[in-house]
Each structure stands twice: as structure tokens, then as C-alpha cells.
Amino acid sequence: MTRSDLLALTPGTLASLANRGLVKRAEKDLAAGSGPVVTTGDDGTVRGTFPDGTETVLPPGRGLDAADCTCAAAGMCRHRIALVLAYQSGAPEQAPAAQEPLVDWSPGEFDDDALAAALGRTSLTAAHRVRARGYTARVHRPATDDPAPRVELPTCTVRFPVPHALGYALTDAAAALRGEVITLAVWAFRAADAERATEVSVGGRTSTPTAAAGEALREAVALADELLLDGVPQAGPVFAGSLRRAARALTATSRHWPAGAVADLREQLDAYTARATRYTPERLAELLAELHARHRAAGHDPAGVLGTAEAPVTPLRRVRLVALGCRIGGTARDRTAETYFAHADAGIALVLRTRWDLTEDQCPTGHDLSRRRLLGSPLHALATANVVSEHTARAADRTVTLSRGRIAATSITPVGSAWTELPQALLVRDTAAHLRAAGERPPRLIRPRVAADAVRVIMVDAVEGIGYDPAAQRLEAVLRDPAGNGVHLHAEYNPLCPGGLDALAAALADDGIRAVSGMLGRARGRAVLDPLAVLTAEGVTVPDLAPGAGDSTLGATARHRHDPITAALRTALTALADAAHQGLRHVTPTTRTALTDSADRLRRTGLNGAARLLDDLTRTLHDRGAHAAVPHWVTAHIHLTTSLDLHQEDG
Template sequence: MTRTDLLALTPDTLASLSNRGLVKRAEKDLAAGSGPVVTSSDDGTVRGTFPDGTATALPPGSGLDAADCSCAATGVCRHRIGLVLAYQRGTQEETPEAAEPLANWSPGEFDDDALAAALGRTALTAAHRTRARGYTARVHRPTAEDPAPRAELPTCTVRFPVPRELGYALTDAAAALRAEVITLAVWAFRAADAEQATEVSVGGRTVDGRATVTAAADEALRAAVALADELLLDGVQQAGPVFAGSLRRAGRDLAATSQHWPAGAVAALREQLDAYADRSTRYTSGRLAALLAELHARHRAAGQDPVGVLGTAEAPVTPLRRVRLVALGCRIGGTARDRTAETYFAHADAGVALVLRTRWDLTEDRCPTGHDLSERRLLGSPLRALATANVVSEHTARAADRTVTLSRGRIAATSVTPVGSAWTELPESLLVRDAAAHLRAAGDRPPRLIRPRVEADAVRVVMVDGVDEIGYDPAGQRLEAVLRDPAGNGVHLHAEYNPLCPGGLDALAAALRDGGIRAVSGMLGRTRGRTVLDPLAVLTARGVTVPDLAPGAGDTTLEATARRPADPITEALEAALTALADAAHQGLRRLTPATRAALGDSAGRLRRTGLHSAAGLLDDLSRNLHVQGAPAAVPHWVTAQIRLTTSLDLHQEDG
């Protein structure tokens, strides 16, 4: 019998099952004639005898880690890798047609008996406990470019590179969790196949077949929403230390009941109040209004999909096994009291982007710029090196929101090497060659206010064939450029001036004008009907440029570009959201006559653009404020904010 599972193991898959060094060693031995003598048994077991006397056997139905080898190595060794390569070579020489394309299959085909036989009853029991709490997943079915189906779980990813074989499943979770997360991934595919969906919620507490939440979780969420209402009524100026303490307790209660996404919204709301108290530019009334609306939106949608809307009950942090991360650049932020660096990484094996957050308190008189921070050391390397590096770590943990922690550890090693050409070798989920097609594929997502709070979800690397325009918008303090991807799409690059990184726009403009530009990393999305990229770093023939870490005083003269006027619908929606944000900032009990007039003017403007339903929501808000008072107007403000926010998002994404 032909072992199709062994034929399906590519060098990359073998490297993921072991490491690239073992694969190269096995390939070198095979090329030098030191490979094994290969034989096959009637039951499908492939055996190999090496020149040094080592005997290795690969029985069917199990992975390489379950194979037999007489060498002293623990786990997958070079002999097992060498036997796979030797078997592939011999089979292809004898019957070249034996190597068939991968089948269009789903891991959901495995039943629980097959899972128990391959992974053990203990793993199945642990997975049942997680499913009882509920979890979310996004599944990716086989394509010609990426034939291995995979499931993105909240804190790890599972890939199935060999059709209908569980033993070769790959995951970035630690070895102790491997069997459990593979089981969860199979269940996710099973649910996705039944619903004909790509994003699913699995398990959780149910009543009459519908997911629900516990009484404690519902009470915690209601308490958080009540605090949001109190803030909406009284405004940020009245939110003192007592209110901040109440928010902190509400966040802890939400986290304790595994409602991670509302807990994240409460934490962000608390940060906004702290920023307002510190007179920091991190505070904006628009951000405050969006967070208040988010808590209400999640509360309203919780009855339909509590697992996806409220967050997963999966462990907040999952330890990962040895992982390779590709740095995609860095973003610098901070206040008068601190500086922060968000370093973005591509986790190629998982097909997702992660972010590493670092914070420094300012104890010096001077205020460091991004270039000053580039010399600060993380994991034994300067930040400028880490932000443009390949990082291989054996001491990594990933949170449900895709933040990652890296540590050198006492035993576990972390290596930092130049990124080289790693950007161009990323999988299609991270490397974009057709921006329009990529955004169309990502279009069927829930509204932003109830999506999972996942960091770096929009971070991608966009391949660039050319740069058509570069200019500076002095009114918006923004560098703009039009890039062309390999498919011919125009990608509009927008980079706003960061006062903490004065040389950033100059460095970015120089990199874009470099004739050897190859790719740009950043947050990819749509704004006002256009594909827009907010850049993190630029890859040219000279290497990677990270604008936020670049030197310079920002005194280079940049050619001005003409501003593109917004369309009437966008302008009307933005004006209405500004009026609603001003109302939330002041508090519905303390609205000024100017804000009341702005709400009325915004309703008229919406009506003139044909958005009659949206205008009616603002009319309802104004009427209730005038007739019944502020408390009665709260649900009307919430409904208007949710409706207009979602309308603007859809209008911008759909163009």
C-alpha cells in the first residue's frame, strides 16, 4: 500500500513537526548516500535501516512523534525525517503519478471515537470542559494556494497538513495542550461545516438549543452597562475616583465570568477617563462614545451569540511551543508620563499577526523620541533590531486578544536575527498580492462594535509593484501615497504625523521613493470607498525601514497634495457622530444649547442626504431630551450611536 500521508509531508511541514535544522541534516545525509534502506510491510508500516545500524519504523495512523526509532533522541529525530524523505524519493521514482494533489476535505469528518483513539480520552475530557464554557473559532478551508485546512482558536492555531490524518496536525500551543486544542479545532470545523460558515461559536451554556450566559455573567454585564449609562448621563467631568473604582470592579467581575470582550471595553473606558484627567491627547470624545455604544451593543447581541459577542471562556493566556515570528515594524505612543512601543509580528505557521507591548515610565527630564527608544534593549537586542527581525522563541505565551509575551527564560532560548526576505515568504493570510480580493474575502464579518477584541487583526504585508504618487496633506498632517499591488490595485497609504517620532514621515517618504521598494506592512482596510494602508514599515532592497524609530527632526520639505473632499453621506454621518460624542462628553443631563442645536442640525443634514431613518433616531433623542428628560433619552442615544457607527463602517467598507 502507498503511504499517502508520508507523501503529503512537505519540507516545511517536516520542519514544523521538528525543526528546520533536522530537515536540512536529513536532506544532507540522503544526498551523501547515508540514507536508510527502506522496506514496507503488508500493514503499511514503513521501516528503514541506516548505515549506523539505527532502525526506524513509521506505522500507519500515527504521527512522527509516535514512530519507533532505536536512536537515543527523544521526540522527532533526524532518522524519522530521513526515512520520510527516503520513502518519498523512492516512491516518486517508482510511480511518479502516486503524488496526487491534496483532497478538498474537512477535519470535521473525524468523529469523537476517532479523536479518542488518536489523541486519548484525557484530551477529549479536557476539550469537553472547554466546549461546555464555549469558544469561538475561524476556519480556513483548503485552497490551491494553501491546501492545509486550519482553525484559528482564541489563543492558538491548528493546521491539518495531511488529509484525513490527525497524527500530523500542527499547533503552536505547548505540547501539554496539543491534543486538547486539536480536538477543539476538529469540533470547530464540524460546526462550521454544519452552518456553512467560516466563523463559529462552539458549545457554551444552552437553553432549548440556544447559547445563553450564566446568572453571574449576566449580572456582571448589566452592572457594566449601568455604569456606562451613569457616565453617559453625567459626562466625563463628573467621573471621579469613586466612579473609576466602580469601573475597575466591573472589569474584574466581567473577566471573572470569562466575558473578555466587554472587560476589554471597560478597561479601555477607564483608560479614556484617566487620559481626560491627565489632559492627555489619548482622550477623545469620539472614542468615549464608541466604547459606551460597544458595551450596549454587546449586551443587546449577547442573547444571539454570547460566546462570540462576549468573548471566549478559553484560558486568557496559552503557552506556546517553539515559535518563529517575523517582525513587521513598530508603533510608538505615550504621554507626558510614559512611552509605549507596540511591536508587530507575523506568526507564519498560525497565519496571524501578533503584537508585543512594552511600556517605559519617564523618570528623566527629557522626553525620548521614537529614535531614542530604538536603542532600548528588549530580549537582549535593541528595539530597532527586534522590530526588523526573525525571532525564534521557546518561551512564548499568546493571549486571546493576540497580544504576545516573549521571555528569554532561564532555559528556554530566544534568538533574534535579521528579517532578510522573510516578509515575502509569509502565507497568503498575511501576505497580500491582491488587496481588493483580500478585502472582499474579509467582508462578511460582524459589525465592529460586536467583533472579538483582537489586536493586530488588520495587520498585513502588501506587496508593491510601484508608487504612483507621494504627497503631504498639511491640513491633516498626513503623508499620502498611492501604491500599486501586483494585481494592479491602487492602495492609498495614509501616515499621520506622530510628534513622538518627528523624523517618521521623512523616513517613510524616502523609503517610498526608493526604487527598490518591495512591500509595506501596516493596517489594511477601507476608508471612504478606498483601500487604505496605515504603514508600520517598508521593505526595500536596502532593508526594512521603521518610520517610528527613524532619526531626524522632521524638517524635510514634502510636496503638498490636494485634499480629496469627503462624499456627502460620509460627511453627514461623521457630523452626526460628532454631535453624539459631544453629548456623551458633556453628559445628557448637562447638554449645552450648542450641542442640542448640533443634534438638530445633524438630523436635518442626514435627511437631506436621504438617510431618513438615521435622522429619525436623532429626532427621537432630541424629543425625549426635551419632553421626558435625560434618563429617558439614554436608550435613544445608544440606538443612534450604534446605528450611525455601523452605517458609517459599512459605507466606508463597501465604498
């Protein structure tokens, strides 16, 4: 009996199952003649006897972690790895099996009995509890350049590198959660196969939400209505405290996405009180509309709209992260750094968030912050490095935390060519095909609140039309990917990073440019990239951490044509935001006129449905009062926001 599962294990898969050190040690032992004597039984059991007397047994249908070995190692050992390598080298006639054409298979083929046999009843029971509450997942089926099917769960990723074998499934979750998350991944594939879908919600729909969960969401929506009626100037410390309690109650009942919206709403009020630039009426209005949108859509897809009912943070085992750059933000009172990482094994991007409080005499730029130390290294080194961590936790929103004490200096090394070795899910060579494969997504107001979801690395063959738009304070360029697609790069000026646009322009003009990382999306029907960093032959440039005063002369870009639809929608949303800021009970005559004028402008542009919604709002305000106008404001804002998003994406 030939063990096709053992023949399919590549060195990379073995390193993921154990670690690179064990694989290298096993390879060294084999090269030195210290490998095992291999025998194969009629039932497929592979046995190995080593020169030191150690005996290792690999029974069929079980993974390496369940193999038997007489050595003293507590877990995975070099003997098991060496036995696999020795078996592969001793079956040369079977070696091409690993290179056979793509195996189109689904882990959904495993039933619950197979899951229990391979992973244990305890893991199955724990997974049943999660499914009863509901969870979301994104399924990736086998592809030519990525043959291992995988599932993105809210707080970890599961891969199935060996066809039709559960025992070799890989996950970045901690060992104690391995069986549970593999079970959840198999169920996600089952649901995806049945629905012929890529993104699925599993379980939860037939279960009745707890009274506490329903009450927490209703309380949050009631607070949003109160703020919409009274306005921001009237909201004091007591109201901010109510928002804080509402966010905690939503988190406690696993309503993570509305909890995030409430937390952002409280931050907006704090920023207004502190007169910080983080506060904008438009952002406040969007958060109010988001809470209502999630409340309205919760019955259709509770896990997707409200957040998975899993633990908000999952510990991960040893992971390797590739830095993709950094984004600097902040106000007069603080600075923030968002450092983005590619988790190659999971095929996703993660973000590490850091915040520093400032004193009155401090005003650091991004370049000043680049010298501050995080995890034992300067920020500029961390933002351009390979990081190996043995103590990492990943949140449901794809933020990551790394323990300071468990990161040694040798764990942070220059990124080198790691960008070009990322999997297809993160490294884009054909932008048009990538965006088509992304498919349709739910409206932005009810999508999962996932950080770095759009972060990708774009391979670059050429750069065209580098120029600066002084009106928008924006650097623009067109990148050509290897497939010939144009990607429109737009980089806004950041006053906290005055040298950023100069450094970006210089990197884009470099003849040795290889790739650009950033947030990839669509605008006006075109691929658009908001850049984070640029990889050239000289290394990685992170514009937000670059030195300089921003005094270089940049060539002008072509003028953009006026878009009346975008202008009309944005004007209407501004009027709605002004009404929310003042409070519907305190709307000024000027804002009432702005709402009426916005409706007329929408009508002239052909957006009659949106115009009617604004008409309904102004008429209800006048005839029935502020309280009756709340649902009309919410409906109008949701409609206009979604219309603007669709228009900007599809052109």
C-alpha cells in the same frame, strides 16, 4: 501498501513537527550513508534499522510523535525523520503523489471516535468543556497556493498538512494542549461545513450562562449608564475602582471582549484625570456604545460577541516570528511601542506591546526609543528582525509576550527576504481579490477585539502620486500591486516621530521598493493602507523609528472632494460624544442645540432614519428626563457609528 501520508510530508512539515535542526541532521546522515534499511509490511508498517542498531517503527494511522524508536530521545528524534526521508527516497515512483492537484478535503470528516483514537479521551474531554462554554474560530479551506486546511482559534492555530490524516496535525500551542486544540479545530470545520461559513461559533449557544457571568455583564452596563448620566467630570477615583473590579469580574467569567471595553473606558477616565491627550469624548462615547451593543447582541452569538470561554493566554511551543514594523504612541507621561510580527505557520499577525513611564524632563522621540533594548536587542533591530522564541504566550486578542531570559542574541536576525516568503494569508499580491475573500464582517462595535487583524504585507510593483496634505497632516500615495490594483496609502503625522513622514516618502520613492506592511482596509470603496514599514533593496525602513526633525519639503497632494454624508454623520457623533462627556443630566443648551442641528443636517443629507433617532433623544431629554433618554442615546450612537463605518468602507 503505499504510505501516502509519509510521501506527503515535506521538509517544511517535518521541521514543524520536530525542528529544522533534526531535519538537517537526518538529511546529513542519509547523505553520509548512515541511513536506515527500510522495510514495509503488508499492513503498511514502515520499519527502519540504523547502522548503530537503533530500530524505528512507523505504524499506519499514527503520527510521528506516536511512532516507536529504541533510541534514548524523550520525544521526536532524528531517526524518525530519517526513516521518513529514506522511505520517500526509496519510492521514486510514488514521489509525484506529493505534487498531485489540490486535495479538497475537510478535517470535519473525522468523528469523535477517530479523535479519541488519535488524540486520547483526555483531550476529547477537555475539548468538550471548552465547547460547552462556546468558542469562535475562523476556518481556511484548501487553496492552490495554500493546500493545508487550517483553523484560527482564539489563542492558537491548527493546520492539517497531510490530507485525511489526524496524526500529522500541526499547532503552535504547547504540547500539553495539542490534542485539545486539534479536537476544537475539527469541530470548527464540522460547523463550517454544515453552515457553509468561514467564521463560526461552536457550542455555548444552548448552555445557560452562569449567574456570575450574567451579573458581571449587567454590572458593567450599569456602570456605563451611570457614567453616561453623570458625565466624565463627575467620575472620581471610586468610580474608576468600580470599573477596575467590573473588568476583573468579566475576565474571570471569560467575557474578554466587554472586559477589554471596560478596561479601555477606565483608561479614558485616567487620561482625563491626568489631562492626557489620550482622552477624547468621541472614544469615550464609542466605548459606552460598544458595551451596550455587545450586551444587546450577546444572545445571538455569545462566544463571538463576548469572547471565547477559553483561557485568556495560551503558551506556545517554539515559534518563528517575522517583524513587520513598529508603531509609537504615548503621552507626556509615557511612551508605548507596538511591534508587529507575522506568525507564518499560523498565517496571522501578532503584536508585542511595550510601555515606558517618563519623568518630567523626558520627551523621547520614536528615534530615541529605537535604541532602547527589548529582549536583549535595540527596538529598531527587533522591529526589523526574524525572532525565534521557545517561550512565547499568545492572548485571545493576538497580543504576544516573549520571555526576556529565553531569547538569546542569536535568536534575533535581520529580516532579509522573509517578507516575500510569507503565506498568502499575510502576503497580498492581489489586493482586490484579498478584500473580496475577506467577506462581510459583523459591525465593528461587536467584532472580536483582535489586535493586528488587518495587518498585511502588500507587494508593490509601482508607487504613484506621493504627496502631502497639509490640512490633514497626512502623506498620501498610490501603490500598485502585481495585479495592477491601486492601494491608497495614508500616513498621519505623528508628533512623537517627527522624521517619520520624511523617511516614509524617501522609502516610497526608492526605485528598489518591494513591499509595504500596514493595516489594510477599505475607505470610500477603495483599498487603503496605513503603513508600518517599507521593504526596499536596502532593507526595511520603519518610519516611526526614523531619525530627523521632519523639515523636508514634501510635494502637495490633490485636494479631496467634500463628502456631505461623512460630515453629517461625524457632526452628529460629535454632538452625542459631547452629551456623554457632560452627562445626560448635565447637558448644556449648546449641546442640545448641536443635537437638533445635527438632526436637521442628517435630514438634508437624506439620512432620515438617523435624524429621527436624534429627534427621539432630544425630545425624551426634554419631556421625560435623562434616565429615560439613555436607551435613545445608545441606539442613536450605535446606528450612526455603524452607518459611518459602512459608508466609509463601501463608499
